[in-house]
Amino acid sequence: MPKLELSPSEALYPVPVVLVSCASREKANIITIAWCGVACSKPPLLTISIRPSRHSNSIIKSSGDFVINIPTQGLLKEADICGTVSGRDKDKFGLCGFTRSDPSVVRSPMIKECPVNIECRVTQILSLGTHDMFIGEVVKVHRDTSAIDKDGNMDYSKAAPIVYNQGEYWSLGKKIGRYGFSAE
Numbered sequence: 001m002p003k004l005e006l007s008p009s010e011a012l013y014p015v016p017v018v019l020v021s022c023a024s025r026e027k028a029n030i031i032t033i034a035w036c037g038v039a040c041s042k043p044p045l046l047t048i049s050i051r052p053s054r055h056s057n058s059i060i061k062s063s064g065d066f067v068i069n070i071p072t073q074g075l076l077k078e079a080d081i082c083g084t085v086s087g088r089d090k091d092k093f094g095l096c097g098f099t100r101s102d103p104s105v106v107r108s109p110m111i112k113e114c115p116v117n118i119e120c121r122v123t124q125i126l127s128l129g130t131h132d133m134f135i136g137e138v139v140k141v142h143r144d145t146s147a148i149d150k151d152g153n154m155d156y157s158k159a160a161p162i163v164y165n166q167g168e169y170w171s172l173g174k175k176i177g178r179y180g181f182s183a184e
Contacts (some may be wrong), residue, residue: 010035014163014170019069020048022059023108023178028100030092030111031056032083034164036068044138046120049131055087059126060134064122065106068115068136072173073160080169105139115147115159 015034022029042064046068052058060066071079078096085092093100099112103119110117120136147159156172163170 013017014165015166017071017162018048018160019071019075019082019111019114020050020056020060021108021111022056022063022065022070024059024062027091028089028093028109029056029059029087030069030082030096030098031087032079033068039135041166045123046118046136046138047133048136049128049133054129057132060122061125061132062071063107065108066120066122066134066136067103067106067108067110068120069111070116070118070159070161071111071114071181073162076162076169079162080178082143103140106143110142115144117142 001021016036018036019074020031020033020036022031023114031050032150033048033050035047037047039045039047048066048068056066078098082092085095092098093109093111094157101112102116103110103117106119106121108119110119118138119140119142121139122134123137124131124135126135143154147155149155156175160171163172
C-alpha cells in the first residue's frame, strides 16, 4: 500500500497527558503537557517541553522543580481546562477543585486527585525552538494504593491514564502483551 509523504511535524502518537504542577513564591500553577517523556533510567530523568510564553515556563525556571501528575480519565475536563486557561489569570487548583498535596522533596505541590505524582528537580533546560525542554531528575514517586495490583505494580485499568493523539484525547485499550513475550 502506498504511503502519503507529509511535511516534518511532531507526528509521534500517542503521547501521555500529564498535569505539571509548579510553584513560585506567589502561587502554584498547573499546566497540561503532552510533550513529556523518559530521557534516562539511571539516573531516572523525565522531560517536559513548554513554550517560553507559557506562565509555567518562567515558574519552573525560577523554582528549579516541578511535579508530573498523571490524571485519570475522570479528570479529563480538568486536564483540558489546565491546558486552555492561563495561570496568570486564574487559580487552576481552585478552578478545577484540585487539592494541593505536600511533596516529599521538592517545593512544587502535588495534585492529590491524580493517582501518580512524580517529583522532579530540573537538571538542565534546553531551548529547542518553539519549546524549552526541561530535564528533571526524578527524586520521589507517589502512587495511590487504590491503583496498584496485588503484586505492587500499577493497575492501568484502575489508573485509567489519558493519551493525546494529534489534537484528540484517547483512553488506553486493553493489555495486548508484555515485554519479552516474543522470546518465550
